[in-house]
Amino acid sequence: MxxxxxxxxxxxxxxxxxxxxxxxxxxxxxxxxxxxxxxxxxxxxxxxxxxxxxxxxxxxxxxxxxxxxxxxxxxxxxxxxxxxxxxxxxxxxxxxxxxxxxxxxxxxxxxxxxxxxxxxxxxxxxxxxAIRWSSLGLMERMLMKAFLSQIKKKAETERSETERLMLEAEGGALDFxxxxxxxxxxxxxxxxxxxxx
Ligand SMILES: Cc1cc2nc3c(=O)[nH]c(=O)nc-3n(C[C@H](O)[C@H](O)[C@H](O)COP(=O)(O)O)c2cc1C
Known part of the structure; x- marks a missing residue:
């Protein structure tokens, strides 16, 4: 046509x-x-x-x-x-x-x-x-905060490399x-x- x-x-x-x-x-x-x-x-x-x-x-x-x-x-x-x-x-x-x-x-x-x-x-x-904290919505920030506080409860030796980097990057950005x-x-x-x- x-x-x-x-x-x-x-x-x-x-x-x-x-x-x-x-x-x-x-x-x-x-x-x-x-x-x-x-x-x-x-x-x-x-x-x-x-x-x-x-x-x-x-x-x-x-x-x-x-x-x-x-x-x-x-x-x-x-x-x-x-x-x-x-x-x-x-x-x-x-x-x-x-x-x-x-x-x-x-x-x-x-x-x-x-x-x-x-x-x-x-x-x-x-x-x-990748994750950039500044682009997260309110609910996502709350979720990530709760998630990171779970990681913080772990002994340092129990944390995976990714978890260690996530804690380090809190509030900033992480790109794998x-x-x-x-x-x-x-x-x-x-x-x-x-x-x-
Ligand atoms: C609220 C939220 C929860 C997440 N939970 C996980 C998770 O449980 N496991 C994981 O490997 N990555 C998790 N991530 C990281 C995402 O998988 C990563 O940011 C990915 O790049 C998302 O894809 P997109 O950039 O296309 O949205 C999470 C990210 C956000 C924002």
Whole structure:
């Protein structure tokens, strides 16, 4: 159909859709960086529809961690029966270090609980985010304060490196963002032999 701006571009089914949830920007920045080499559409998960997601070959979903919980898995979880045969790539974004087994196990467990067996087909990556106290809302500040006071109750030797840095950065900013793993996510979204390279 012709429009005032020339021919309407009908998207052919296929390609990669990158979805994210992000209150403070780190997950969004990762999503945009991943979408670039894939020439993928990137959008907030809250504005995506299952019907739209079904037209893609691969879905990359970025989920931040707030108060121990992964956000933004709903679209996938609610429509997993019709989306499970797509290439599913999930990346999480939190402050805690995913090199720690308990941190990874907790996040993987939440994905398994949300997606069931389909989680086994998904490629999952754990990335680290950032926090800036000046950008937190009132409730978030209260939550962080309560959280930090729990950490302060721990003996210094019991605190993880992340917790030590969080205490040090209280009132300021802490940024663990690292783009080193993004190429692996891009490869996983492309699929084929590249995915395992
Ligand atoms: C209120 C609040 C609670 C948080 N709780 C956790 C947490 O339990 N575990 C964690 O690893 N990171 C936690 N974080 C850090 C966020 O995961 C980090 O800021 C991340 O970058 C959030 O993604 P976004 O920047 O896309 O919003 C919390 C951050 C906020 C603001």
């Amino acid at each position: 012709e429009s005032l701006f020339g021919k309407n571009k009908e998207r052919r089914p296929g390609g990669v859709l990158v979805l994210y949830t992000s209150k403070h920007g780190a997950t969004q920045r990762y999503a945009e960086r991943i979408a670039q080499p894939l020439d993928a559409l990137v959008k907030e998960a809250a504005y995506a529809k299952a019907d739209e997601a079904r037209t893609y070959d691969a879905i990359v979903l970025g989920c931040p961690v707030y108060a121990g919980k992964l956000k933004g898995l709903d679209l996938l979880a609610d429509n997993i029966q019709t989306l499970k045969d797509k290439r599913l790539v999930i990346f999480t974004c939190g402050l805690y270090d995913p090199a720690q087994e308990d941190v990874r196990a907790n996040l993987d467990g939440q994905i398994r609980a949300a997606l069931g067996e389909a989680a086994d087909q998904a490629k999952v990556f754990h990335l680290r985010g 963002s690292d783009e080193a793993d993004l190429d692996a996510i891009v490869r996983a979204a492309r699929g084929g032999a590249e995915a395992d390279a």
